[in-house]
Amino acid sequence: MHRFDTFTNLRVNAGDRQSEITLWPSFTDIMTVVLMIFMLTMVVVIVKNTTLAQALLRSEDQRRQIRSLLQDSETIQAELKNTMTDLEEKSRQKQMMNILLGDEIKLLKQDVEGKTAKLAIFERQTDELKKRIDELQARITEIQAESEDRLSALTESKAREIEEYNRKVLSLLNQLKEKEAVILTLGDEKQTLEMSLARQRQDFSTLEEKYIQLIRPARSPAGKKVVTVIYQRGNGLYRIGFKGLDNERIETLTTAQLHQQLGTLRQKWQDQLYVKVIIPEDSGLTYNEAWVFTKDILSRYDYYYQE
Structure with a gap:
């Protein structure tokens, strides 16, 4: 049998019981242990509640941040x-503008083509009139030469014929x-038409540049x-002067040679x-002349007009 007498017994009537053998702890000891367990539990609960x-609090801050982000995202x-x-x-609006510009460009192209054809007709008429004038001047020169020759050779009886020739000369003049x-x-009229055609082509070029932009x-x-x-x-x-790639010297070419050079470069590059x-x-x-040549060369060989 073991006796629990390691510590001094402070309980009431402890002296009367010292002679007794104690096998179970007293009620006070049990309550002390229970109280300690309760206090420890309270401390743990308080710590957990604090945590x-x-x-x-952190989750509430996060929710506020999330709500703020949601509001910002809705605004964005x-x-x-x-x-x-x-x-x-x-x-x-740009599509409508493209359609309107396309229609206007078509109308301007038709107008330019019509005026170009009319200008070509005027040029042919002018060339024909110049040829006719040259023929008349040659004829007048011949008649005057014949008149002078006959005046030196003919007598007064031929004066009437000379006068007739002079009348013919005056008529021809x-x-x-x-x-x-x-x-x-x-x-x-040709100058007026060329000026009008130049204005039309300038308008066409301006519209074409706007459309391309x-x-x-x-x-x-x-x-x-670059050539x-x-x-x-x-x-x-x-x-026609031509300066090729990596060549500082300007060569003089014929039209056929120019097209051959540009055609070769076009196939290569x-x-x-x-x-x-x-x-x-x-x-x-x-x-x-300048406009037709420039348009022809660029439309055939320049990269921008091939796309």
Whole structure:
């Protein structure tokens, strides 16, 4: 039998019981243990409650942040919707503008083609009149030469014939003056038509540039293989200068040689070939000649007009 007497017994009537053998702890000991367990449990609960309260505060802050982010995202979505609506409206406006510009360009092309044909007719008529005038002047020269020869050889009896010849000469001179007046009139009409055609082509070029700016990037030599063509007229002859790739010297070519050179370069470089056409200010060319040559060369060989 073991005796629990390790510590001093402080309980009431402890002396009377010292002689007794104790096998079970007293009620006070049990309650003390229960109280200690309760206090420990309370401490644990309080610590856990504190931890939970902090976690709740953190979760509440996170919820507030999430709500703020949701509100910001809704605002951004609304702004994006408005932006998309504006972009769609601008896209529709550009499509309508493209359609209107396309129709206007077609009308201008038809007008330019009609005036070009009319100008060609005037030029043919002018050439015919010039030939007729040259023939009349040659005939007048012949008649005057014949008259002078006959005046020196004929007698007074032939004076009437000479006068008749003179009348014919005067008549031919009058006809010549009339033809010259017609040529002047045609020249004025031709100049007026050329000016009108130049304005139409300028308007067409402006509209074409606006149309291209809407649907395509601007024409640029950056990153391209650049060749230079110089076109002018002097002493009644057309001259073509050509400067090839990596070549500082300007060569003089015929039209056939120019097309052969550009055709070879076009096959080799495809959409990398940039053709720079230069018309000097004192080129001696009419606006129509310069425009037709430039348009023909660019439309055949320049990368920008092949796409």
